[in-house]
Amino acid sequence: MMDRWTxxxxxxxxxxxxxxxxxxxxxxxxxxxxxxxxxxxxxFLTDNIGLELKDAVLIALQAIALMHLPMMKRVVALGVLAxxxxxxxxxxxxxxxxGALIAGLTLGAAVExxxxxxxxxxxxxxxxxxxxxxxxxxxxxxxFTFSDxxxxxxxGCPPEIAAKRKASFQSLQASWExxxxxxxxxxxFLKKHFSDLRFASGNRVFLPFNRLLDETFxxxxxxxxxxxxxxxxxxGQRMIDISxxxxxxxxxxxxxxxxxxxxxxxxxxxxxxxGPIHPVVRENIEMLTEISGKEEVSFHxxxxxxxxxxxxxxRYNTGKKLIVVFGGSYHxxxxxxxxxxxxxxxxxxxxxxxxxxxxxxxxxxxxxxxIACVIINPLQAFxxxxxxxxxxxxxxxxxxxxxxENEYQEWLxxxxxxxxxxxxVLMYDEVYTGFRLAPxxxxxxxxxxxxxxxxxxxxxGGMPIGVICGPSWLMNRNDPNKPLRVAYVxxxxxxxxxxxxxxxxxxxxxxxxxxxxxxxxxRVVIQDWMNEMNEAFAARxxxxxxxxxxxxxxxxxTQPGRYHWYLQYLLRDxxxxxxxxxxxxxxxxxDFNKADLNRLKExxxxxxxxxxxxxxxxxxxxxxxxxxIKLYTVMEIVKGFVASLFGRKLTIH
Numbered sequence: 001m002m003d004r005w006t007x008x009x010x011x012x013x014x015x016x017x018x019x020x021x022x023x024x025x026x027x028x029x030x031x032x033x034x035x036x037x038x039x040x041x042x043x044f045l046t047d048n049i050g051l052e053l054k055d056a057v058l059i060a061l062q063a064i065a066l067m068h069l070p071m072m073k074r075v076v077a078l079g080v081l082a083x084x085x086x087x088x089x090x091x092x093x094x095x096x097x098x099g100a101l102i103a104g105l106t107l108g109a110a111v112e113x114x115x116x117x118x119x120x121x122x123x124x125x126x127x128x129x130x131x132x133x134x135x136x137x138x139x140x141x142x143x144f145t146f147s148d149x150x151x152x153x154x155x156g157c158p159p160e161i162a163a164k165r166k167a168s169f170q171s172l173q174a175s176w177e178x179x180x181x182x183x184x185x186x187x188x189f190l191k192k193h194f195s196d197l198r199f200a201s202g203n204r205v206f207l208p209f210n211r212l213l214d215e216t217f218x219x220x221x222x223x224x225x226x227x228x229x230x231x232x233x234x235x236g237q238r239m240i241d242i243s244x245x246x247x248x249x250x251x252x253x254x255x256x257x258x259x260x261x262x263x264x265x266x267x268x269x270x271x272x273x274x275g276p277i278h279p280v281v282r283e284n285i286e287m288l289t290e291i292s293g294k295e296e297v298s299f300h301x302x303x304x305x306x307x308x309x310x311x312x313x314x315r316y317n318t319g320k321k322l323i324v325v326f327g328g329s330y331h332x333x334x335x336x337x338x339x340x341x342x343x344x345x346x347x348x349x350x351x352x353x354x355x356x357x358x359x360x361x362x363x364x365x366x367x368x369x370x371i372a373c374v375i376i377n378p379l380q381a382f383x384x385x386x387x388x389x390x391x392x393x394x395x396x397x398x399x400x401x402x403x404x405e406n407e408y409q410e411w412l413x414x415x416x417x418x419x420x421x422x423x424x425v426l427m428y429d430e431v432y433t434g435f436r437l438a439p440x441x442x443x444x445x446x447x448x449x450x451x452x453x454x455x456x457x458x459x460x461g462g463m464p465i466g467v468i469c470g471p472s473w474l475m476n477r478n479d480p481n482k483p484l485r486v487a488y489v490x491x492x493x494x495x496x497x498x499x500x501x502x503x504x505x506x507x508x509x510x511x512x513x514x515x516x517x518x519x520x521x522x523r524v525v526i527q528d529w530m531n532e533m534n535e536a537f538a539a540r541x542x543x544x545x546x547x548x549x550x551x552x553x554x555x556x557x558t559q560p561g562r563y564h565w566y567l568q569y570l571l572r573d574x575x576x577x578x579x580x581x582x583x584x585x586x587x588x589x590x591d592f593n594k595a596d597l598n599r600l601k602e603x604x605x606x607x608x609x610x611x612x613x614x615x616x617x618x619x620x621x622x623x624x625x626x627x628x629i630k631l632y633t634v635m636e637i638v639k640g641f642v643a644s645l646f647g648r649k650l651t652i653h
Contacts, residue, residue, distance in 0.1 A: 128327025144640030168614035244587025252591030263502035292469035303431030303456025304332030306466030391582030461506035
């Protein structure tokens with residue numbers, strides 16, 4: 001019996017070693033499939049030839065290793081070949097004692113397993129919490145909604161407060177019907193046939209509130225004209241725009257309109273010709289290499305596509321697969337870098353680490369041999385370890401921003417040093433911050449250079465664009481030693497004449513005295529306005545503050561509440577245009593002057609006074625208001641989850 005038990009344990013260890021061996025980082029993610037193939041071979045051999053389990057598994061291991069040789073580094077491949085050769089020599093002349101080779105392989109596999117377990121433990125200790133929690137939460141979080149009555153008393157307010165809110169809500173509905181009849185009719189068609197808009201409209205507030213809002217309001221803005229900082233819609237309503245066109249509008253709509261006109265004039269005679277390159281491409285490359293400090297440039301059609309291309313180039317030219325991002329950072333909608341919301345596939349070759357955490361530096365150091373690149377979105381300095389602020393997740397007053405900028409600069413220096421010391425590529429995703437923080441982006445703003453930089457949004461001068469700037473060795477797409485090994489990073493419209501011509505106008509403007517003055521004045525007036533607004537809010541006992549990061553800014557609520565999101569609807573009624581994330585992320589363009597900001601101040605204060613007067617900022621007595629709100633929320637989620645177990649969608653009354 002003991003012999004059988006020993007044999008079973010030995011076989012188990014050997015099989016475990018086989019799996020560990022095939023999951024080593026030098027091999028592809030298809031290794032598990034080859035392992036299964038090897039086990040099938042084992043079954044065939046043992047049934048037909050009578051081989052022992054150990055012999056069969058060793059044959060399978062050798063087959064797997066040989067199939068993976070082209071994917072291994074040269075040193076590893078030579079070591080594998082030497083090991084296989086030594087095994088066969090030993091089988092013939094018995095250099096080693098019987099069982100010594102098996103014991104050595106088992107010991108080596110065990111050591112590798114312990115090493116990988118240690119790396120996994122260190123990685124988990126520095127992994128962003130949201131990354132680990134969200135995949136589970138997204139599958140269990142229930143769909144539930146509030147009844148028409150509970151909608152107005154979800155924070156436990158007295159009946160008279162709920163009545164005031166309901167009257168305010170109905171008054172706002174009447175106001176919108178009068179102001180935006182054409183827009184509302186147009187929005188109904190678009191929501192039915194335009195999935196992009198339907199997605200944005202359904203994700204503006206904490207989900208249980210959404211049903212009644214979706215039935216009553218539709219903040220879709222159908223515009224026909226821009227006039228400096230204002231937009232004019234199809235109903236003739238004029239709104240001051242602080243959405244920033246998703247971050248694209250950095251320098252002001254009038255400048256973009258002129259750039260688009262001048263760009264069209266420059267390439268109008270060429271029209272749409274792709275393949276042959278317009279002369280402005282060279283001018284753009286010269287200016288971009290000067291701005292970025294890099295040797296080469298690659299043009300793409302969007303920021304997301306540029307990130308995709310940059311990641312592919314890093315993997316191709318380093319021979320490594322792992323990508324490092326930081327908690328809450330956004331790098332476009334590509335599922336290859338999304339580690340939480342929006343990714344059903346699962347980015348298993350990406351790890352999301354905590355910002356400003358020394359343990360994250362330890363992970364980069366420990367796993368440097370696996371990491372193709374570390375990607376940083378400098379916008380995270382405004383809200384480290386948190387996703388972009390949005391009214392969708394504004395359940396209490398948990399939003400925080402704007403307090404880590406100085407600390408973030410020192411953090412970038414540390415990341416830069418660890419990447420340099422351990423030969424890891426550092427990438428800046430400057431699709432949002434490039435040319436917004438400064439003409440030279442985050443590299444200029446913080447004084448910390450990256451190895452490769454991705455730009456987008458405003459760089460197109462009004463046209464869609466994505467750009468990669470990097471050193472020659474990292475931008476290479478051909479392997480001189482293996483001609484069939486290439487990196488396809490290219491796009492049909494990557495150097496479209498109109499796009500590169502408008503970009504040319506933008507890049508030339510950056511070098512003008514007008515640009516220097518615009519950046520300087522913007523910093524001054526925005527900071528003065530922030531101080532002025534916070535003083536005004538405090539004087540009026542309004543539970544709101546504003547904070548900025550260059551020309552990016554947000555609204556921060558200073559007391560607990562379940563209805564802060566309602567402010568975005570009142571702001572729109574006052575003539576303020578926000579994006580679909582509501583009060584979370586806002587942008588000023590460089591053409592905002594003091595008069596524009598004073599107009600905005602008046603509109604914001606009126607909206608805030610309405611929030612106060614109509615009971616939306618009612619606060620539960622005592623110091624436990626935030627706790628009560630969180631308790632209500634948890635109870636609602638639990639009830640919704642229980643209902644979902646029985647296939648029902650809960651309506652809370």
